Amino acid sequence: MQIGTYQEGIGMTPAPVIRWRGGPGAGKSSALIDYVRAEAGTGATIGDIVALTFSRSQAADLARRLHAAVFPAANVPAVRGLCTTIHACALRQCLAAGLIENPRVQVIQPGDRRAAPIYQDFMGRHGLAFDPAIGFEGDDDDQTRSDLPIGNQVIALAAYLTATRRPPAAWREAAAALGLSVPGHAWPIEDLLCAWATYKRDRAFYEHEDYVRLALDHDLPPPAPILFIDEYQDVSPAQDALIRQWISHPDTRRVYVAGDADQSIYGFRGCDPALFLDLAAEDRGATGPESRPVSHRCPVEIMAIAETILSRPATVSPCDRPGQVHHVRPTTAAGLAAQVEETIRYARTLPGNRQPVFILSRYRRAAGNLAHALAAAGIPCTSIKPSRVRFWTATRIGRDRGHLEPTTISPWTLKRAIAHALAGSDIDQIPTTEAEAVILSTLTDQRRAAALTDLRIRAKRGPIRLGDVYALVGARGDQIFDALNLRPWIVAQIRACLARERQRGYEITPDMVKIDTIHASKGLESSIVLLHTGYLRGRLPALADPDRLAEERRVYFVGATRAADALLLLDYGDGPTCPILAGVVA
Ligand SMILES: Nc1ncnc2c1ncn2[C@@H]1O[C@H](COP(=O)(O)OP(=O)(O)OP(=O)(O)O)[C@@H](O)[C@H]1O
DSSP, X not given: OOOOSOOTTOOSSOOOEEEEEOSTTXXXXXXXXXXXXXXXXXXXXXXXXXXXXXSHHHHHHHHHHHHHHTOTTSOHHHHHHHEEEHHHHHHHHHXXXXXXXXXXXXXXXXXXXXXXXXXXXXXXXXXXXXOTTOOOOSSOOOSOGGGSOHHHHHXXXXXXXXXXXXXGGGHHHHHHHHTOOOOTTTSOHHHHHHHHHHHHHHHTOBOHHHHHHHHHHTTOOOSSSEEEEOOGXXXXXXXXXXXXXXXXXTTOOEEEEEEOGGGOOOGGGTOOHHHHHTSOOEEEESOBTTBOOEEEEEEHHHHHHHHHHHTSOOSSEEESSOOEEEXXXXXXXXXXXXXXXXXXXXXXHSSSSOOOEEEEESSHHHHHHHHHHHHHTTOOOBOSSTTSSOTTTOEEOOSSGGGOOSOEEOHHHXXXXXXXXXXXXXXXXXXXHHHHHHHHHHOOHHHHHHHHHHHHHHHHHSOOBHHHHHHHHTOOTTHHHHHOOSOHHHHHHHHHHHHHHHHHSSOOOGGGEEEEEHHHHTTOOEEEEEEEOBOOGGGSGGGGSXXXXXXXXXXXXXXHTTEEEEEEEEOOSSSOBOTTTTTSOO
């Protein structure tokens, strides 16, 4: 455990807790940053502080903001080290206490290829059908849950029950909350849940919820004396219990939490906004109906739509910047691409730091379809969660799916190299990374190895010139497309991107267009949000349940309020429209 020197005043009573409440853009994360600054101002060091949040992307965002605002002189890894997720922090504490020794081996999760044999061994012993490719990534999965093989259902039930601290006997409530139709008449579900817990315990394997429970059961100390917890509305009961345990721990000096019950969107994991609201704490921010902090993000036009979606007033009032709301309905990939280009053109007119455009959908499947449609039309994009949309930043070399090399190249770097080659002459310089991408994607075996060696020798002598690369790969100008040892759709994507770029006259980089689920965007913001209106047909009946409907309203509320300047409701694709969004924009 990393406890610094900032220890005076330690006692056995619970540490004081400050709770900052407020709607989207109210400045909750900023308030936490201010509290960190105040603590640092009175002597707390980086080692005295840990800032916890919900996802890795939020932790990275918080670290970036803390580095800029509070610890500009500290090195980036040190600031990153103090920002983490609650799960990662629990794991860290288990490692520090020696309860888990080798997380690479001991920490398992469904969907992880490395852990598949472990799950399959258990399923084999009990004769349960199981799909090792199905994970539990944290978003509300788009697979119709009732279609899950029985083995996957048992794993999902086990995780939910651990997160909600309920016994195996409560599996029926868990199944209802998860939307599973567990065939309890055909399988001894409670016995299977006990068997899975025993299997893991005997072999010292831990799923993510298990090590939170382990930290709790062993009464592990807090990671630092001053704790900051953002997005508290989405802690699970087990995480909440762990944090409460830390609040009562004698090493804890002060705790600051921030959240918004209207943004609680992880009910399918057992998260409950009531846990945030009933924490014994001193309230700041939106302390009652009369006190609604101003949103520094959302203008009145966007807040009005967001509150219609939520179906009640938010705990924040709009800022007085102008905003825009539209409903757009492109019918083709080219139309979608043109729409995205228009939003980027608009973003370029806005003052200050031009943030990426977010394209958010309720389900991963729709996000994937949108990303593929845009890629085919030549608009580069990436995802908010790392590795979901990689086809602009990393793709495996090879002309067909069955013969892909383990080596990857960046199609984006390659696109830049080709753009240079098409626009320039032999004597123009080309960055070594671009020259390498051309060599890797056109040559194979010894020719590739020889060309790379040659390139490195040249790079030591001076800048690489386009003519050098042409000579090494033996292809010039447009011929390069035929020489590319990549799948035809990647080649077509690069061609389309170059064509659009020539027409447009400027580059759109992949990180300017982020496509992901609403869940992945939680806690983040963007100047412009395209909120996809599509919904899964199979999930429509569940909206008859008032709790489910309320949670779905909160999900779309979160999506809409990521926008700072413009919100565009986006109809695209064949599926049904989410009834919550129908008619909210004229
Ligand atoms: N006092 C302030 N003055 C001006 N801008 C601010 C202030 N506080 C926060 N902001 C800006 O407003 C935006 C939203 O702030 P922040 O992320 O802290 O809000 P939040 O309440 O955590 O939002 P969410 O609930 O959506 O996660 C950020 O761009 C931030 O820089």
